Amino acid sequence: MNKNIIFQDLGHRDYKETWDYQDELFKKTVAMKIANRREDAGLVTPNHFLFVEHPHVFTLGKSGDMSNLLVSEKELAEKNATFYKINRGGDITYHGPGQIVGYPILDLDNFFRDIHKYLRLLEEMVILTLAEYGLKAERSPGETGVWFDVGTPFARKICAMGVRASRWVTMHGFALNVNADLGYFDLMIPCGIKDKAVTSLNVELGKATVNQEEVKAKLKKHFTALFEAEFVTPEVAE
Template identity: 80%
Template sequence: MNKRILLEDLGLKDYKDTWDYQEQLFKSIIDLKIKNRREGSQLETPNHFLLVEHPHVYTLGKSGDMDNLLVDENVLTEKGAKFYKINRGGDITYHGPGQIVGYPILDLDNFFTDIHKYLRFLEEMVILTLADYGLNAERSEGETGVWLDVGTPFARKICAMGVRASRWVTMHGFALNVNADLGYFDLMIPCGIKGKAVTSLNVELGKKEVDMAEVKQRLLKHFSNLFEAEFQSCDQQLC
């Protein structure tokens, strides 16, 4: 099993361009798996992990409700935001500057073939990272993602997740609010969950800005430990 992962930090990149790139990598892994099965070969399948920040964008998952976007496209245009219906699970979410978005494109045959375990590991990566900053983050039963003050009137979400998988190959992933402009979340019902707030790491720490590179480094460390994986060809500042 290949547990090496090619890491790419794409910087600030358009959502649709990144989605197309994800699809390209996703398809190439699936095509190789099909080739292996048809020809009885054992060619190694690669794994990828994309880190990115997106310009303002709203995305609606395949099971999402359009009513959870609270404004029309004219308002989005005024806000400099785009909108896409996409092929991940989950409802509506927002991506924007100051948010770390991660897209692991993994062949889970290289790790474990369990989507629920995969999602729990992604959540655990974020929970452990936030613990590094002194925050007690946790899961909320029945609500994928990472939260603070679960079970209280002050419950608030800090990390959203939504994935797609086919033939045990994953795409899409997580979005962790680090220095995000929380005003953009007011234009929707985040993840279709009413009555719960959204927060960002800088707000929780009472800071104007948190070092994004440091947060990325911590996320990658915990991901590597959880998945017993090794990152390759990555920016040395992150490894």
């Protein structure tokens, strides 16, 4: 099993451009798996992990309800935001500046064949990262993602998740609010869940901004520990 993961930080990148790149990596891995099954090609499937920060964008999952977007596409354009219907699970979500978005494109045959476990480990990565800032985050039963004060009137979500998997290859991933403009969340019903707030790490810590590079380093540390994996650069992978 190949537990090396090719890591790339794409910086600030358009959502559609990044989605196309994800899809390219995803399809190549799936094609390799098909070749291995049909021709016993002996190909070692790669794993990838992308960090990116998108311009303002709203995305609707394949099971999502368009009514959860509370403004027209014209009004979105006036706020310099775009909108896409995409092929991940989940409902509507927002990406934008001040948010760390992570896209693991993994062949789970290299790790374990369990989507439920995969999502729980992604949540655990975020929970452990937030614990390093003295914050007690948790899961909300039946609601994928990471939250604070679950079961109280003050429940609020800090990290959304939505993935797609085919032949045990994953794409899409998680979005952690670090220095996010929370006003954009008022333009939708986040993940289709009414009456629950959204928060950001800087708000929880009472700071103007939080060092996002520091947060990324902590996420990477916990991801590799939980998945018993190692990050490599694209150059090393070649």
